[in-house]
Amino acid sequence: MKSTMKDFVVEPEHTALAIGSGGLEVLSTPSLIAYMENVCFEWLQTQLLPGYSSVGIQMDMKHLQPTGVSEKVTISIEVVEKNEQKVIFNCLATQGDKTIGTAVHKRFIVETKQFLNKINTL
Known part of the structure; x- marks a missing residue:
């Protein structure tokens, strides 16, 4: 399906x-996870309507x-x-021709205001 890449x-x-x-x-390992999440988040953000965002909910990663x-x-x-509620990504981290990490990452799509209102009700 859709793919993209970014260097860090x-x-x-x-x-x-x-x-x-x-x-x-x-x-x-936390930084490698953050790199992977960043690329997934940025790509998905370009696919969403204004007022929506995504949150990472699962990462199965091997460093x-x-x-x-x-x-x-x-x-x-x-x-x-991909559906209206979630997107699942395969992630690959490389340094030159060497694989340094792999992951399956799941993100949920949220309406930003509604999601942030949950903070105030806790």
Whole structure:
């Protein structure tokens, strides 16, 4: 179906050491997840009517290889299922010709005001 890609450069603040998810200066798993979510969110946002957005609800990710600071990571996504309420993406993270991560990511489509009103009712 639909696919797109985006490049990221690993900055010091994206490392496991900086985030606190590990003790090494390599791309952290939370940052890799954020890269993947960002590409899915940005693509899906272009498909939605004004007043709507999407929220990530599930990520099944495998972080396969380390990546150092200043290295370029390319995230490629493909829509594998889409309806009025949710979209499911396959995500692939590469550094050059090396696969560093894969994921299946699910996002729900929400009406922004209605969704934010839930915060005030808690």
